[in-house]
Amino acid sequence: MRIYIKEKGKIGLFIPVPLWFLRAVCNEKFIKFILKYMEPEQRKYIESIDFGKLSKVLKMLKEYKGLEMVNVEDSKGTKVKIVV
Template identity: 45%
Template sequence: MRIYVKAEGRRYFIPVPLVFAKWGMSLVKSPFIMKNIPENERKYVEMIDFNELAKCLYILKEYKGLTLIDVKAKDGTIVEITI
């Protein structure tokens, strides 16, 4: 997975192996992370089934080059996540 960020005239490229993405998703449900999420937003995180989401990442691996997220903000910041 590749994360591209363009902000304030600078471009950033962050390669993220899918193994690390899966590992990061498993950490979200840990008590350390959950206590730092605001109470009113915690219900949204609790609704996500991270095991199923991890399975989806490995299925998406077959679609190399697929753009998952392409966001352009008013201030010119661009974020793109590609498999």
């Protein structure tokens, strides 16, 4: 997955994020470790996510290489694009 961020009049930013890394972050042990250090207010949002299903979806994304998931531009000219 590739994330592109471009502000008007500035140099663009490119962030490569491997799908295997995203799937590793969805691991139950990793999530439990992170929840220990989160404030209770934010913890409820993380606990509402089914990371098992999210991991399966990320695995399926391999089949859709080149898919443009997000392509937005705000009124100030900042552009964000996410491509699988």
